[in-house]
Amino acid sequence: MQFKALRNSKGLEAYQQSTNTDFSVTVRTADGRGSGYAIADVTDPAKLNTKALTQRAADKAIGSVNAKAIEPGKYTVILEPAALMAGDDLSLLGGLLSGLDARSADEGRSFMTKKGGGNRKGEKLFDERVNIYSDPLNAEVPGNAFDDEGLPTQRMSWVEKGIVKNLYYSRFWAEKNKVAPRPTPAAS
Numbered sequence: 001m002q003f004k005a006l007r008n009s010k011g012l013e014a015y016q017q018s019t020n021t022d023f024s025v026t027v028r029t030a031d032g033r034g035s036g037y038a039i040a041d042v043t044d045p046a047k048l049n050t051k052a053l054t055q056r057a058a059d060k061a062i063g064s065v066n067a068k069a070i071e072p073g074k075y076t077v078i079l080e081p082a083a084l085m086a087g088d089d090l091s092l093l094g095g096l097l098s099g100l101d102a103r104s105a106d107e108g109r110s111f112m113t114k115k116g117g118g119n120r121k122g123e124k125l126f127d128e129r130v131n132i133y134s135d136p137l138n139a140e141v142p143g144n145a146f147d148d149e150g151l152p153t154q155r156m157s158w159v160e161k162g163i164v165k166n167l168y169y170s171r172f173w174a175e176k177n178k179v180a181p182r183p184t185p186a187a188s
Contacts, residue, residue, distance in 0.1 A: 006150045014146045021045045027057040029065055036060025039082045043142060096132070097185045100158055102167035102177070112167065119167060126162040133157045134185040151183035158185055 006014040024039040038057040042048050099105075105112035105119035112120050136143035136153040146152050149171055157165050166182065174181035 004144055004146075006146070006148075008150075012150045014150045016145045018142070018144070019043055019045075021048055023048055023050055023053060025050075025054050025057045027054065027061045029061050031065075034061040034063070034065035036062070036064060037082075041141075043140075097134075097158070100164075100167050100185060102169045102182075103173040105167060106173075106177075112164070121164050121167050123164055124162045125164055126159060128162045130159055130162050131157070132159040147183035149181070149183070151181055153183045156182070156185060 001017065001019050003015065003017045005016075006012060020041065020043055022039070022041050024037070027036045028034065036057040036059065038053040038060070040048055040053055099110050099112055101110065101112075102119060102121075104110040105114075105121075106117075107113075108117070110119075114120050114123075133156060134143060134153070135155040136145060137155065143153055151171070159165060168182045168184050169177065169179055171181045
């Protein structure tokens with residue numbers, strides 16, 4: 001069990017309790033030639049199946065024993081959910097979401113920076129099958145009720161059919177740009 005609380009001298013108060021269980025396992029083959037990994041993050045410990053996760057890691061280890069190098073080129077790749085874990089800024093999705101900061105984009109420090117200045121909100125940057133949203137009320141992967149600035153979170157579409165629909169704005173950057181502040185997408 002954990003909690004997050006914010007309070008400042010301007011009257012902001014925010015508090016939320018949550019429960020989270022993380023499990024990760026790395027399995028190596030006896031000869032050291034294969035390695036496999038599995039991870040899970042659940043809010044209900046009854047849904048954590050460590051035996052199945054360990055078996056998945058073992059299967060990956062066995063499957064990787066005879067891995068071979070391939071030539072550089074275009075390949076279809078299917079990523080497992082762990083590669084997209086939003087709460088991890090090192091994941092693919094975490095890195096993408098952190099790039100949706102309007103200030104970083106406007107100041108030229110993001111892949112969302114438009115050539116010549118400004119940001120790329122409204123542009124089609126991804127395949128039309130890409131839709132990304134955050135939903136703090138999702139029962140399987142709930143987020144916080146507020147972000148690090150105390151901004152209340154809500155379901156928000158970030159990318160729809162490959163088009164960047166929203167960027168997030170800190171209180172400071174929103175005031176400077178005369179727009180409403182928007183909480184970070186991965187408030188967890």
